[in-house]
Amino acid sequence: MTRFREVNFDGLIGPSHNYAGLSHGNLAATLHAGETAYPRQAALQGLGKMRLMLSLGLGQGFFLPHERPNIGWLRALGFSGTDDAVCAQAWAEEPSLLAQAISASPMWAANAATVSPAPDTADGRVHFTPANLSTMAHRSHEWPGTLAQLRRIFADERHFAVHEPVPARFGDEGAANFMRLASPVGERGIEIMVYGEPGGPFPARQSAQASRAIFRSHGVSDALIVQQSPEAIAAGAFHNDVVAVAHENILFAHEQAFADKDALYAAIEARCPDLVVVEVPASEVPLRDAIASYLFNSQLVTLPDGSRALILPIECAETATVKAWIDANVGANGPIHAAHFVDVRESMHNGGGPACLRLRVLLSEEAERAIHPAHLLNDRAADRLEALITAHWPERMAPSDIGLPESWEAMRQARAALIAALEQPL
Structure with missing residues (x-):
């Protein structure tokens, strides 16, 4: 019998991490816009979460930060000259474009x-x-870098197929709007994409058309496409994974996550008879608290002993209603047996929790052996990454720093050091 396990690929937080408040509808990102960010601390926090996953006996990989500033993107917008001249012209004429070219948003691998x-x-x-x-x-200029990394990491065409993105006319935000339910883990699953309807105060980022296109390209026949609730989007749930997460036979969701939850639950139960719905009532955890704490942007995982655990942001322990729900519902007698709290505040302040930082990949043992080994993490590799980050990542990044030539050079040097390290197996 073929054995499968889930490997989480986290985005290593890049040296350009800053708080420019670029993501309309992401309340945390806009709330902290203009504050000083700490790229070194951010990357070490993300690496700390990856170390926790390793300590729990789980598979862990990582994606590299993208090249920043994205000079090619700025040149396509008409800026010219040397790389520094391009950045200087953008900063002088349209500073928002330089901020967009410098964004460290590829750190959120759930959108990869x-x-x-x-x-x-x-x-x-x-x-x-x-x-x-x-x-x-x-974020619109991320996909070429993501595509290149996917083709490097998952190059073996016996096991993997890497497609071009859906045309940009049809918005697609990746696995942040994707759920899968399957029991047992190696059996065919039910794949679910959650889309939003436009017309609310914030953008609906996932389109139904893109969702259907992906399922067609992937050759997935048993799929559901369901609507996210407009109330959730209006409250700041810019992606479905801010209000719901699925794993194996468990759907963990807020009561107000979906536009028609009864129809969704019925459709899933018809395909997955042992479905367990862990629904958090709005009367116990208001939508605003769920979104502020990122309760559902936790990672729901199965440990080697078969128990299930949540990897939650520390903000969940600091939000009274959320902590009360966790204390009452997570434990030996429920479907979720343990809670582990992690400090990823630098990411949280930019609107991304533990689940935003990772892309889940379910793999057979043979397929896992086919992955590029430089992108799989172990304790030794984590130690080397920690030393690299400590030596090369900027300590701080204030809003004005993104316009400084020394900041651009620091970003380049940090990534170059990382690339050089990957020439040798980590």
């Missing part, structure tokens, strides 16, 4: 791609489609 595991696809391979992220300018 949609992944359909091999048991679900017609050809029995793992399929990846990079998200076009067309709704937000600062």
Whole structure:
């Protein structure tokens, strides 16, 4: 019998991490816009979360930060000269464009791609489609870098198929709007994409058309496309993973996550008879508290002993209603047995929790062996990454710092040191 396990690929937080408040509808990002960010601390926090996953016996990989500033993107917008001249001209004429070219948003690997595991696809391979992220300018230029990394990490075409993104006319934000339910883990699953309807105060970033296109490309026949509740989007749930997460046979969701939850639950139960719905009532955790704490942007995982655990941001322990719900519902007698709190405040202040930082990939043992080894983490590799980050990542990044030539050079040197390290197996 083929054995499968889930490997989480986290985005290593890049040296350009800053708080420019570029993401309309992401309340945390706009709340902290203009504050001083701490790239070194941010990257170490993200690495700390990855170390926790390793300590729990889980598979862990990582994506590299993208090249920043994105000079090619700025040149396409008409700026010219040397790389520094391009940045200086953008800063002088349209500083928002330089901020968009410098964004460290690829750190949120949940938006990197949609992944359909091999048991679900017609050809029995793992399929990846990079998200076009067309709704937000600062993210719309990520996909070429993401595509290149996916093709490097998952190069073996016996096991993997990496597609081009859906055309930008149809907004796709990747696995942040994707859920999968399956029991047992290696059986064919039910894949679910959650889209938003336009017309509210904030953008609806995932389109139904893009969702259907991805399922067609991946050869997924058993799929559901459901609408996110307008109330959730208006409250700041810019992606579905801010209000719901699925894992194996568990759907963990807020009562107000979906436009028609009864229809969704019925459709899933017809396909997954052992479905367990862990629904958090609005009367116990108001939507505003769920979104502020990122309760549902936790990672729901199965440990090697078969128990389930939540990897939650520390903000969940600091939000009274959320902590009360966790204390009452997470434990030995429920479907979720343990809670682990992690400090990823630098990411949280920019609107991304533990689940935003990772892309889940379900792999057979043979497929896992086919992954580029430089992108799989172990304790030794984590130690080397920590030393690199400590030596090369900027300590702080104030809003005015993104216009300084020394900041651009620091970003380049930090990433160059990382690339050089990856020439040798970590």
